[in-house]
Amino acid sequence: MSKARWHILREGDRLTVARRVPxxxxxxxxTTLPDAGRLRIAQQVRQDMWRALQDLRGFAPVVQVTRVDGVLQVKAGGAVAGAVAREKLEAEISEVLNCPKRRARWLRHAQHKRVAA
Structure with missing residues (x-):
């Protein structure tokens, strides 16, 4: 089985990690996080969101991290094939984004070896 490929799109202060493009x-x-390495944050959020929603068929995750005024604005979600309970899925993603343990881990990981992304 081949390794899944993720697209990394850089546009100024915005970095997007996506399963599919467009x-x-x-x-x-x-959500908002303290400033840290955007790519590392995006990859950690994507990984945790993917784990939380791995049983959702046709899900193509997207995580966008934008540096604004010294903080990171994180947008997580993506595309879903077929009819879904949008509010329920957004609640699950919100749980991932707002989990204090995950947030602390993401920041530790992103600040350990800060990359310029």
Missing amino acids: VRWDLAVQ
Whole structure:
């Protein structure tokens, strides 16, 4: 089985990690984090979101991290094939984004070896 490929799109202060391009946002949740390595944050959020929603068929995750005024605005969600309970899925993504243990881990990981992304 071949390794899944993820697209990394850089546009100024915005970095997007997506399963498919063009990026499509059928559902999305946002949060703010302290400034850290955008790519590392995006990859950690994507990984945790993917684990939480791994049984959702046709899900193409997207995580967008934008540096604004010294903080990171994180948008997580993506495209879903077929009819889904959008509010329920957004609640699950929100749980991932707002979990204090995950947030602390993401920041530790992103600040351990800060990359310029």
